[in-house]
Amino acid sequence: MPELAEVEYYRKQWNPGVGCRVERVHLHAGKRVFRDTDTNLLTGTLPGKRLLESRAHGKTMLFIFAEDVYLTIHLGMAGRLRPSVKEHLPEKHDHFVLYTEKNALVFNDYRLFGRVMLDVGTEPDWWRNRAPGVLDDTLDRAAVKAFLARHAKAPVKAVLLDQTRFPGIGNWMADEILWRARIHPACPSGAISPQKVTALFTQIKAVARDAMEVIIGTDWSDPPEHWLFNHRWRDHGTCPDSGKPLKRATIGGRTTCWSPALQRLPRKATGCLRKTVTQ
């Protein structure tokens, strides 16, 4: 599930542990989520450390502990964080659990595409070198325009998924953005008109902001019915704006949904559509 706003939601799930000291660590050593990590470092370092705060950047979270201990968690495709009671009994896919003096902080990931990493002494490189977030003012129209120009031949859908420039944007957000901006997902980035670049920029910000409000505003709620989100996986889905049929195809390596009635390919840019999965 996790894209920008969902990651933020999950990050906050561990807030009950902020200020608490870790007493012990439960983990499933050898699981893929630890592929870049020495699990002995986790079990050896974290006990006794107090969780001070957490941050998120794009789809990656940083949990900051006392004495310069930094825990990085990426949720991959199916990862989740949740708080639990101090007596929490780990379930099958609870691959990483921090037991604090007050509660348990659980990382669950049945598909194991997630990642848990630890840095001691210095902040992790990914955090120190992070690009502007999609909601940062420094990611302005000019930055978006320049990035599109640099990837002029690539379909705009693929470019939006580039985490180095648009951290946190995932498959559904990219489709939502392009649908709102009325841009065909297969359109080469360099073939987008200046007006559409402006629309794209505006909708990147708007979708990110709206997602933050809707998804983490209260607890968790799916976006409202007038978003593309709710229609994209329904068979014979209907565009909530035009009432016309939605289309699905693989673009940029991912299943993509769009409204052909509203999102058209510039006539210059034909031949940019590959395999049509569903009408």
Next chain:
DNA sequence: CCCCATGTTCGACA
């Protein structure tokens, strides 16, 4: 059995 999945990475290739 088949296909699919809100992610990332890597190798092969044009």
Next chain:
DNA sequence: GTGTCGAACATGGG
């Protein structure tokens, strides 16, 4: 260097 594509990772649901 740019870009595309398919496969791989591991698991579960339809």
